[in-house]
Amino acid sequence: MKKMILLFSHQLTENQKEDAHQNWDIESFIALPEKLQKLWSNIDPDLESVSDYLDPVRTFLESTAEEGDVILIQGDFGACYNLVEHTKSSNMLPVYATTRRLIEEYTENGKSIKKSIFEHRRFRRYA
DSSP: OOEEEEESSSOOOHHHHHHHHHHHOOOEEEEOOHHHHHHHHTOOTTOSOSTTTTHHHHHHHHHHOOTTOEEEEOSSHHHHHHHHHHHHHTTOEEEEEEEEEEEEEEEETTEEEEEEEEEEEEEEEOO
């Protein structure tokens, strides 16, 4: 059973779930446990390195993921790089979501409003 493990700070949209099912043969989605989600979503920008900080996430991946599972990795750039390298060396498939940004501009009550809408396009494998 192929699964997608979610290392990011948002909820999957229905379009993302459909894409994962259709194009990556994903049968189940696994979110980080609450404690690890807080760790992933709140990386201290003052840390010199995130390597040791990410040990609990790597331990979770090693106990949860299997070879060939898809790992959605988005967030702090250094943390993403670190875990992309880790998952590649463990024969997992690290991916990120791509989006198309649609801009709507309009005037409301004499004010110019600019609204950005992000539309999921696909999951792309880290090269």
